[in-house]
Amino acid sequence: MRAFGQVWKVVRDIWSDRLLLLSLSLKDFERKFSGTYFGIFWALAQPLLTIIVYWIAFQYGFKSPDVGGIPFVVWFICGIVPWLFVTEAFSSASNSFVEYSYLIKKVKFNINILPLVKILSAFYIHVFFCVIITVIAACFKIYPSLYFIQIVYYMTANVILLFALSLITSSIVVFFRDLNQIISVILLIGMWGTPIAWSLEGFPETVHFYFKLNPFFYIIEGYRDSIIGRKWFWQTPELTIYFWCVVLLLLAVGGLVYTKLKPHFADTV
Amino acid sequence: MTETVKEDKIIVDHVSKVFNMYNSPVDKLKEAFSPTGKVRHTEFHALTDLSFRVKKGEILGIMGRNGAGKSTLLKIITGILEPTAGKVDVSGRISSLLELGTGFNMEYTGIANIYFYGTLMGFTKQQMDKKLDDIIRFAEIGDYIDQVVKTYSSGMFARLAFSCAINVEPEILIVDEILSVGDMRFQAKCFNKFKEFKKQGVTILYVGHDVGMMRTFCDRCMWLNDGKLVAEGDPTYITAQFTEFMYLDDTSDFTLYKKFSEDKQETQLESTPEQREEKEEVQKGETEDGDIEKQEIKAKPKVSENSRFQNCLAHWGTNVGLVTSVRMLGEDGQEKNYFDPYEKMKIEICFKDMKDFDHKNFSVAFSIKNKEGTDLCVKTTYDENIFIGKAEEHKVVFEFQPMLAKGEYYLVVALENRENMNPTYFEYIEGACYFKVFSDKKIFGVYDVNANIFVD
Numbered sequence: 001m002r003a004f005g006q007v008w009k010v011v012r013d014i015w016s017d018r019l020l021l022l023s024l025s026l027k028d029f030e031r032k033f034s035g036t037y038f039g040i041f042w043a044l045a046q047p048l049l050t051i052i053v054y055w056i057a058f059q060y061g062f063k064s065p066d067v068g069g070i071p072f073v074v075w076f077i078c079g080i081v082p083w084l085f086v087t088e089a090f091s092s093a094s095n096s097f098v099e100y101s102y103l104i105k106k107v108k109f110n111i112n113i114l115p116l117v118k119i120l121s122a123f124y125i126h127v128f129f130c131v132i133i134t135v136i137a138a139c140f141k142i143y144p145s146l147y148f149i150q151i152v153y154y155m156t157a158n159v160i161l162l163f164a165l166s167l168i169t170s171s172i173v174v175f176f177r178d179l180n181q182i183i184s185v186i187l188l189i190g191m192w193g194t195p196i197a198w199s200l201e202g203f204p205e206t207v208h209f210y211f212k213l214n215p216f217f218y219i220i221e222g223y224r225d226s227i228i229g230r231k232w233f234w235q236t237p238e239l240t241i242y243f244w245c246v247v248l249l250l251l252a253v254g255g256l257v258y259t260k261l262k263p264h265f266a267d268t269v
Numbered sequence: 270m271t272e273t274v275k276e277d278k279i280i281v282d283h284v285s286k287v288f289n290m291y292n293s294p295v296d297k298l299k300e301a302f303s304p305t306g307k308v309r310h311t312e313f314h315a316l317t318d319l320s321f322r323v324k325k326g327e328i329l330g331i332m333g334r335n336g337a338g339k340s341t342l343l344k345i346i347t348g349i350l351e352p353t354a355g356k357v358d359v360s361g362r363i364s365s366l367l368e369l370g371t372g373f374n375m376e377y378t379g380i381a382n383i384y385f386y387g388t389l390m391g392f393t394k395q396q397m398d399k400k401l402d403d404i405i406r407f408a409e410i411g412d413y414i415d416q417v418v419k420t421y422s423s424g425m426f427a428r429l430a431f432s433c434a435i436n437v438e439p440e441i442l443i444v445d446e447i448l449s450v451g452d453m454r455f456q457a458k459c460f461n462k463f464k465e466f467k468k469q470g471v472t473i474l475y476v477g478h479d480v481g482m483m484r485t486f487c488d489r490c491m492w493l494n495d496g497k498l499v500a501e502g503d504p505t506y507i508t509a510q511f512t513e514f515m516y517l518d519d520t521s522d523f524t525l526y527k528k529f530s531e532d533k534q535e536t537q538l539e540s541t542p543e544q545r546e547e548k549e550e551v552q553k554g555e556t557e558d559g560d561i562e563k564q565e566i567k568a569k570p571k572v573s574e575n576s577r578f579q580n581c582l583a584h585w586g587t588n589v590g591l592v593t594s595v596r597m598l599g600e601d602g603q604e605k606n607y608f609d610p611y612e613k614m615k616i617e618i619c620f621k622d623m624k625d626f627d628h629k630n631f632s633v634a635f636s637i638k639n640k641e642g643t644d645l646c647v648k649t650t651y652d653e654n655i656f657i658g659k660a661e662e663h664k665v666v667f668e669f670q671p672m673l674a675k676g677e678y679y680l681v682v683a684l685e686n687r688e689n690m691n692p693t694y695f696e697y698i699e700g701a702c703y704f705k706v707f708s709d710k711k712i713f714g715v716y717d718v719n720a721n722i723f724v725d
Contacts, residue, residue: 023388031376107372107389108348108363175294260301266349268294 004248006255010167013110021113025120032121043125047084054080058197067199070228071140077133078224079196082158085126086216087187089159093118093166094183097174101269111265112258115166119159126155133227145229153233154222161215161247167254171261174269194220218243276360278441278472279323279346284355286316286341286496315341316496318355326470328463330477330487330504332511338496339476343367343443346474361440361472364390366430379414379421379429386433400436407458408432423450435462441472449477460486480508484642505642509582509699578698586684586696593662594619595682595701606704608671610717616667618682623695628657632685632692633665637678645673645715651687672719674712679703 014021033039055073058064067075093115097104100114130151134144173179194216200208211217218239225231233240289310291297296309303309316338323329331339344350346357347365372389373382383404387397405414408428413421421429427450434442451459463473463486477483483490483504490504492511499514500507577594578584598615599605608614616635623631632651636644648667650657657663680702684695710717 019393020388020391023394027377027381027385027388031374102374103372103389105349106365106367108365109389172298175298261298263351264297264301266344267288268297 004252004255006259007251010112010255010258014113014116017110017113020109021116021120024113024117025123028117028121029124044128047081047125047129050084051077051080054197064197067201070142074133074137074140074142074228075199075224076197077136078227079194079220081126081129081133082154082219082223083191083194083196083216084129085122086158086162086219087191088125089119089122089162090166090169091180091183091187092122093162094169094173095180096166097170097265098177098269104265104269111262112167115170116163119162119166123155123159130155137227142228144227147226147229147232149226150233151223151226154219154226157222157243157247158219161219161243161250164247164250164254168250168257171254171258174261174265190214190216196220212239212242215243215246276325277322277358278325278327278360279474280356280358281319281321281342281346282356282358284316284319284342284345284352284357285314286338286345286350287353288313288315314496316345316352319493319496319498320355321491321498321501323472323474325472326467327489328467328473328475328487330475330483330490331493332476332478332483332490332508333493334515337493339493340367340445341496342493343445343474343476347443359441362390362438363441363443364434364437364439365443365445366434367443367445373418373426373430375419376417378417379408379410382418382429383433387437390437392437404429404432404436407436407462409455424452424455427451428455431459435466439471441474442466443474445476446478449479480512481642483508484640505640506582508642512699513583513585578701580700580703581698582679582700584696584698586694587686588623588684588695590621591623591684591696592618592620592682592698592701595680595698597680597702597704606702608704608706610672610674610706610708610710610712611670613668614671616680616682618665618667620663620665620684620696622659622661622663623684626686627688628659630687631657632687633657633663634683634685635667636681636683637671637673638681639676639678639715645678649685651685671706672712672717673706674715674717675706675708677703677705 033042036042038045055076058076059072064072064076066072092099096114096118097111099118100111103109103114104111134148137143169179169183193211194214195211200211203211222233225233289297290313291300291310300307300309319342331342333339341350343365344367345352346359347363347367348357348359349367372386374385377385380401383401384394384397387394387400392400408414408425408431410421410425410428413425414429418426418429431444431451434444460482463475466473475483475487487504489502490507491501492499492507492514494514500510594617596604596617597606597608598617599608600613600615602615618633618635620633630651632649634647634649634651636647638644648669650665657665679700681697681699682701683692683697685692686695
């Protein structure tokens, strides 16, 4: 119960600092590419290239078939785009307290917005890529339907899940930098442990359950449901309830870890 | 209500800070989540039971040698560190310059950092637009404002940081030694700003090592040592005590110095057994020299010595007790403590001979200081090539026209050892005499000069 009290406090703090959060994340986004000649181009080029390489490898190398009547490329992009966001946001958010140590040591403000600053900073590019998805989908004659609006729901769910996770990791990274390396390994495993480039249909029914335990399964499938227009999120109630239980649990743990370690931040980072 | 109770802006209530020293950061993690509660740290007491209040519009100076806990205290007041015990109450917007800098991002340009700082302080972009000109004008770093901050010199960095900190309408300004990197002109500008702030009722906490600055600008002064409050009060007095302490604290020469009063000596003796032994050795060495003169001095009742310079701010040196009297005399040879600027003033210093010392390197000096502790004029026998011969007792008289503006002054008398580049002191009496200067003629500035005036 106490843990949820902490979570509530964290949420309230973030809400009261929403303007600061917004402007910090915009500054962070700007800064990522300041000092480079092509600026924002790199923000787009890198994921775009990743997508193209995977696509060619799977479509033409492994001859991946269409999934449930949907062209493989559309189906794949719907999965890889949210995952690229997860990778970028989670790894940078985990390092947020360390990266912003100059603020933690010198200025008094709500430092628990920092992980969210990094997540939002990655989010802007993500929104752009979601637009690209719809364009590509349209090329294959898959047009946005009413289902599309629930992408907002899945985006929000994704951000909250990432925040809960990074609240735990970012607090620990301050004391244990090695976690950054561990996280990049986990993200690599996650990429292949989540049905992004492959379909769950290829596996026997009995193991489906285990893949669904991964909360990112819910997110990735949700993006596909919204863009391809298959179903609403309340049509899979067990999965939705399970997902939010996991998020709440992670938030509680995150709130606890953060409040426990925060007093040591200023003299450790 | 006509009561004019000054509002307390900062209340520090029995604050202690203990740093847990860990061998590695991972130990911190292990301890925080240890189910057995195993302790993996050693404690370091940075601050011990500190209590004080700062009023609205007050400038509090904080002194102390490195590691005394000044910065930790400021960080706790700012809210970056949490105290281990006790409570800090702060009301009003705090703007702080901790350890040469604020939350500047090295990768941003000066302008971007100004906005960034504004955002952190809770200002909107529109509000910062209005302040931008003031900040840039005060910082005076020219075109560098458009450059990335990492290319700045430490002086430029400090200028911009200071300019930002003062232009965000702070109610409490916390300045940690930042001014030491600025040049003279910028420092002067900053202190003018302090004066202005004081009028507006801004509370300022200032950490510094410059005694003169402390005396000029602070209403009150605090001296911290090893995390404890040593003394607090009038800046002139506290800084004098502090200066004395810093000289004595020079550990290499520690045992050579003899403290002035007996009670102080006792506290010294309590310190460590080794120090006590060394001190005794020194004293023995002196007596073995068979120096009758010195033994005589020792035999004299301490009380009279104590009372002689009872009002002094500080009294110290390697051979305290040499000076027997310091008098200020008027033209007629009568002792007095108020003077006319154009009347001859005599400073008469009587002292015992410093035996076994090359008299070529012995110097008698006086200095007149104002309330802020600024040396207004200094005269030494050494620099005038006057040597003091051999005798049991000496009397040196300095005679001159003070030409000082109306005001209160004090006299510093010193017997110096000029063997080395920097003089060291056999005896140093800060505030040997106090006097006033009255004048019918108006003197602007600090002192008058004899100027020939030609009118065409």
